[in-house]
Amino acid sequence: AQSVTQLGSHVSVSEGALVLLRCNYSSSVPPYLFWYVQYPNQGLQLLLKYTTGATLVKGINGFEAEFKKSETSFHLTKPSAHMSDAAEYFCAVSEPGTYKYIFGTGTRLKVLA
Amino acid sequence: DAGVTQSPTHLIKTRGQQVTLRCSPKSGHDTVSWYQQALGQGPQFIFQYYEEEERQRGNFPDRFSGHQFPNYSSELNVNALLLGDSALYLCASSLVGLAGGFEQYFGPGTRLTVT
Numbered sequence: 262a263q264s265v266t267q268l269g270s271h272v273s274v275s276e277g278a279l280v281l282l283r284c285n286y287s288s289s290v291p292p293y294l295f296w297y298v299q300y301p302n303q304g305l306q307l308l309l310k311y312t313t314g315a316t317l318v319k320g321i322n323g324f325e326a327e328f329k330k331s332e333t334s335f336h337l338t339k340p341s342a343h344m345s346d347a348a349e350y351f352c353a354v355s356e357p358g359t360y361k362y363i364f365g366t367g368t369r370l371k372v373l374a
Numbered sequence: 375d376a377g378v379t380q381s382p383t384h385l386i387k388t389r390g391q392q393v394t395l396r397c398s399p400k401s402g403h404d405t406v407s408w409y410q411q412a413l414g415q416g417p418q419f420i421f422q423y424y425e426e427e428e429r430q431r432g433n434f435p436d437r438f439s440g441h442q443f444p445n446y447s448s449e450l451n452v453n454a455l456l457l458g459d460s461a462l463y464l465c466a467s468s469l470v471g472l473a474g475g476f477e478q479y480f481g482p483g484t485r486l487t488v489t
Contacts, residue, residue: 303482304480304483305417307477310477351416353416359430360405360407360422360430360470361407361419361430362407362409362417362419362478363419364416364418365416366416367415
């Protein structure tokens with residue numbers, strides 16, 4: 262069965278520091294992987310996705326993620342945090358042939374001035 | 375180009391009542407999925423509608439039902455409300471192609487409170 266684990270429900274970084282949000286997945290077949298961001302009182306916005314091809318995926322707002330099959334990971338990074346990055350981030354997995362996304366429990370990112 | 379819209383924004387209901395939530399997909403999208411997001415949790419898949427049929431369902435009881443209209447808009451109905459149904463209900467639309475890995479566009483959600 263598919264599952265997603267996000268290590269660290271809360272992460273704090275200083276403005277300008279590296280952002281690293283962790284996501285590990287479980288899937289019986291090569292999955293599709295997604296990162297979404299949710300600002301307070303808003304819906305989810307897609308940051309980036311991995312389907313096939315290049316394992317390093319670049320998304321919006323300077324974020325990127327790398328699919329590592331051997332580690333079953335899809336960690337999200339950003340070289341330099343900005344105050345506007347403070348939000349909740351969700352990793353999601355979907356298997357080919359299914360229509361549902363399985364979401365992790367989320368990581369709340371706090372950016373310190 | 376309008377994105378996904380949902381109504382109402384907030385709703386307060388009493389245990390045992392019934393509720394209907396509405397969703398209009400992004401222009402050009404033909405598929406609608408519904409998710410329940412409890413406080414402090416990630417969204418949980420309820421079901422997906424395509425061509426006015428429920429195509430896949432998550433682990434939710436039959437009290438949760440839905441409908442899709444010919445214009446692709448959708449409704450989520452919840453009967454016999456329980457306190458545990460209090461959550462943010464998210465609608466997501468997509469255009470499902472053959473390749474899979476489809477992107478879902480989410481609406482702002484409906485916050486349901488059951489008292």
